[in-house]
Amino acid sequence: MSTNESVQFHLRFVKEKHxxxxSSLDDLVIALVGENVENKKSKAEIAFRKTKDLQASIAKTDAPPWLGSLSTGLNYFIGPTWNQNHMIDHLIKNIELIRNHVWKFENPSESAFDFDSIYEHYRAESRLPELFDEIVSILEEIEKSGVVDSLTMMKGLGKVIATLKKNRDGSYFSINSAWEFLVSFLKNYMWAELSNIPMLGTAMEALEKTIKETSDEMFKVHTSVEKEMRTVVEGEVKGLRDKSSFNFVSYDKQGLSLLGEPSSALSVNEKV
Incomplete structure (x- = not known):
């Protein structure tokens, strides 16, 4: 079988899995509008297995962003983490994208390294979208609380919220820039101004916890992306084995101690 025939055979196989x-998602949608809880769970489990089958049939670099996020969403829905409204919302936003995806595979000798897809794969499989949404929700709660009387603070909060919403699903550069902007705003301005307001105590505690979780998740994603880039490049270009370097894929967890105390949940010093 020629290389081109092999590619075409693989393409047909992937299309069938897709x-x-x-089909399993269509069945899940029908189940979700019904009342049978067990049927909903059963259809979600089938869809989750079909998602895993599709993931197993392609390389990570060939996986579209929606595939990882769908797998994560279904996994949460099957377990105790996600509720039905989250699942329905996810399907409404992504079902047409999933349904209309066009698969293309190039001859390996002619294909380029797709570094963006590596990042998209690990971002989609991570908790980053969920955690960014949690941060936005907490900041919006603070914004609407009525206890922040500084116009400058309110304007800053609005800008941070809008930036996180716009960039949560963006490129490597976008999501990192949004995160750095958020951390800078919290550390250099918001935390000192609002942490002593009693009415915001619960929200600020929740924000601190979520920021720490997001920082940990950012570190995991960056570590995975750098490792995968090295693996892909060194696997294809033998002369670069043990020599490739992607130092720009870095995440420094230093300087996140918003409270200025070593024991703070946000005091971290790892770097990748």
């Missing part, structure tokens, strides 16, 4: 996944 078709099975779409």
């Amino acid at each position: 078709k099975e996944l779409v």
Whole structure:
């Protein structure tokens, strides 16, 4: 079988797996509007298996961003983490994208390294979208609380919220820039101004916890991306084995201690 024939055979196989996944999602949508809880769980478990089958049939670099996030969402829905409204919302936003995806595979000798897809894969499989949403929700709660009387603070909060919403699903550069902007705003301005307001105590505690979780998740994603880039490049270009370097893929967890205390949940010093 020629290289081109092999690619075409693989393409047909992947398309079949994709078709099975779409069919399982259609069944899940029907189940979600019904009242049978066990049927909802059963259909979600089938869709989750079909998602895993599709993931197993392609390389990580060929996986579209929606595939990882769908797998994560279904996994949460099957367990105790996600509720039905989250699942329905996810499907409404992504079902047409999933249904209409066009698969293309190039001859390996002619294909380029797709570094963006590596990042998208690990971002989609991570908790970053969920955690960014939690941060936005907490900041919006603070914004609408009525206890912040500084116009400058309110303007800053609005800018941070809008930036996080716009960039949560963006490129490597976008999501990192949004995160750095958030951390700078919290550390250099917001935390000192609002942490002593009693009415915001619960919200600020929740924000601190979520920031720490997000920092940990950012570190995991960056570590995975750098490792995968090295693996892909060194696997394809033998002359670079043990020599490739992607130092720009870095995440420094230093300087996140918003309270200025070593024991703070946000005091971290890892770097990748």
